[in-house]
Amino acid sequence: MSSKLVLKDDLLNHFPEILDHVSDAVFIFDHEARILWLNKGVCDTLNIPRDVFIGKTQQQLVDEGHIRGSVVYSAIRQRKEVSGIVNTRAGIEAMTRCSPIFDSQGNLVFVVCTSTDIKELNDLRVTLEKEQRQSKNYLRELEYLRKILLLNEDFIFDSTQMKSLLEDIMKLAPFDYTVLITGESGVGKEVIAKTIHTNSTRKNEPFIPVCIPAIPPNLLESELFGYEGGTFTGSLREGKTGLLEIAQGGTLFLDEIGDIPLDIQVKILRAIETNEIRKVGSTKTVKLNLRIIAATNKPLDQLIKNRTFRKDLYYRLSVVPIHIKPLRDRPEDILPLCHRFLQEINKKYTLNKTISKEALDVMKQYSWPGNIRELKHSVERLTALSNGDLIIPDDVKKIFKYPSVGDPENQPAVTESPIKEFEAMEKDKILNALKQANGNKKKAAELLGMTRTKFYRRLERYS
Incomplete structure (x- = not known):
C-alpha cells in the first residue's frame, strides 16, 4: 500500500515535467480565466517565456496580440467542454479544446485547455490517407459506402429526372471542369454542388460555399481574393486570406453568381483563365488549384442582354451546365x-x-x-x-x-404559399417602418434591426 502512495506522490511531483513532454500546448486556468500554469508546448508555440504568461487572463493574451479568438470564456459560461479555432501571432491556426473542472459542490475550480496545430492534424490526415491507399480493396469498399451514404443522406429523390441527373453527376465529378447549376430558389443547388465535390478527386479537400448576396458589395473583392495588411482603414494588420485561396485543393461554390458586380466578374474570369489571383493591395500573384462550381436562379441569358453579366464569364462557368427541375x-x-x-x-x-x-x-x-x-x-x-x-x-x-x-x-x-405569406408580412413591416421614418431608409432599417445592405436588398425585391 505504501509503495502505491510513494508512486502516486512521485507522479504528482513529476506531473509538470510529464506535461512538458506533451506535444500539444496545455493551459490551466482558474475560474476567472487567469493562467495558473502552462506547459513548454505553449512557450514554444508563442515563443515567449513561461513567467510572462502566469497570472494573465485569456483576454489579456488577446488584447496584447498573442492570440486571436478565445474558447475559455465559452467553456466557463456554458460549464461544459467547448472547442474552437485560435490563431497565434506567428500565424499558427490551432484547434483548441477547453474543459471545465468542478469540485464536489459543483463549483468551477479550473479550466484545462489543449491546443493542436491544425497543420499537424492535416499532416496526420495526409499520412493516414497514404496508408489507406495501400489497400485497394479497402478503398473500393470505402468508395462504395460513401456513395451509399450519399444517396441516403444528401440525395433524396425517386423521380426519373433526378436519377438521370445523378448519373450525369457521377460521370462529370472526376473532371475538374467548371459547372454552372441553374434552377429556381430552393431546388437544392448546393446539395448538387456538394455531391459533385464528394464524388470528385478533391473530396478530401475543403468545400467552400459562398453566397454572393450575403456579402456587402464593398467587401466582396477582399472576401474573395483577400488583402494585404494595412490596405484600407479597418483592415487586419496581418492581412486576410481570401475564400479562393482558402478553397485551395478543393471546391469553391459561388452561389447566386448572377448577383456578382461587373467589376468583380472580370477578376473571377481572370482567376479561372490563369489559375492565379492577386490580393487587394498586393503586387504578387498566388497560384490556384481548385474547382469552381457556380449556381444561380436568375436567367443569365437575359442578364447578358441587359449587359449586367459578362458573356465570356458565362461561357467559362458553363463548361458543364446542369439544370435542376422545380419540385x-x-x-x-x-x-x-x-x-x-x-x-x-x-x-x-x-x-x-x-x-x-x-x-x-x-x-x-x-x-x-x-x-x-x-x-x-x-x-x-x-x-x-x-x-x-x-x-x-x-x-x-x-x-x-x-x-x-x-x-x-x-x-x-x-x-398563398407559406413563403408568400411571409413575404407579404415582411413587405408590410418594411412599408410601415418607412412611414414611421418619414421615408428615411437608414432610420427604417434601424427600426427593423436590419443592416442597410439587407434592407436595400429587401426593398429592391418588393418594389
Whole structure:
C-alpha cells in the first residue's frame, strides 16, 4: 500500500515535467480565466517565456496580440467542454479544446485547455490517407459506402429526372471542369454542388460555399481574393486570406453568381483563365488549384442582354451546365423528402409523427413555388400544428388554405404559399417602418434591426 502512495506522490511531483513532454500546448486556468500554469508546448508555440504568461487572463493574451479568438470564456459560461479555432501571432491556426473542472459542490475550480496545430492534424490526415491507399480493396469498399451514404443522406429523390441527373453527376465529378447549376430558389443547388465535390478527386479537400448576396458589395473583392495588411482603414494588420485561396485543393461554390458586380466578374474570369489571383493591395500573384462550381436562379441569358453579366464569364462557368427541375415537375420526390424531414423532426423533438398517403396526394397537387425549402418548412409547420401523430389531408389543407374535405371537386384553391405569406408580412413591416421614418431608409432599417445592405436588398425585391 505504501509503495502505491510513494508512486502516486512521485507522479504528482513529476506531473509538470510529464506535461512538458506533451506535444500539444496545455493551459490551466482558474475560474476567472487567469493562467495558473502552462506547459513548454505553449512557450514554444508563442515563443515567449513561461513567467510572462502566469497570472494573465485569456483576454489579456488577446488584447496584447498573442492570440486571436478565445474558447475559455465559452467553456466557463456554458460549464461544459467547448472547442474552437485560435490563431497565434506567428500565424499558427490551432484547434483548441477547453474543459471545465468542478469540485464536489459543483463549483468551477479550473479550466484545462489543449491546443493542436491544425497543420499537424492535416499532416496526420495526409499520412493516414497514404496508408489507406495501400489497400485497394479497402478503398473500393470505402468508395462504395460513401456513395451509399450519399444517396441516403444528401440525395433524396425517386423521380426519373433526378436519377438521370445523378448519373450525369457521377460521370462529370472526376473532371475538374467548371459547372454552372441553374434552377429556381430552393431546388437544392448546393446539395448538387456538394455531391459533385464528394464524388470528385478533391473530396478530401475543403468545400467552400459562398453566397454572393450575403456579402456587402464593398467587401466582396477582399472576401474573395483577400488583402494585404494595412490596405484600407479597418483592415487586419496581418492581412486576410481570401475564400479562393482558402478553397485551395478543393471546391469553391459561388452561389447566386448572377448577383456578382461587373467589376468583380472580370477578376473571377481572370482567376479561372490563369489559375492565379492577386490580393487587394498586393503586387504578387498566388497560384490556384481548385474547382469552381457556380449556381444561380436568375436567367443569365437575359442578364447578358441587359449587359449586367459578362458573356465570356458565362461561357467559362458553363463548361458543364446542369439544370435542376422545380419540385412541381417531379412530384414523385415529395414522398421521400417528406419522410426524410419527418424522420429528422421526430428524432430532434422525440415525436412519432407520420403522414398519410391521402395527405401526400394533396401535397402533390400544390405547385411548391419555394421548392424543397418550402416543403421542408411546411412539414415543420404540419408537425407543430397537427393534432395527432398522423398528419391527414385536413391538416395540409388548413396550412395551405385548401377547401374543406367535403368540397365536391376536392381541388386545391391555394391563395398563398407559406413563403408568400411571409413575404407579404415582411413587405408590410418594411412599408410601415418607412412611414414611421418619414421615408428615411437608414432610420427604417434601424427600426427593423436590419443592416442597410439587407434592407436595400429587401426593398429592391418588393418594389
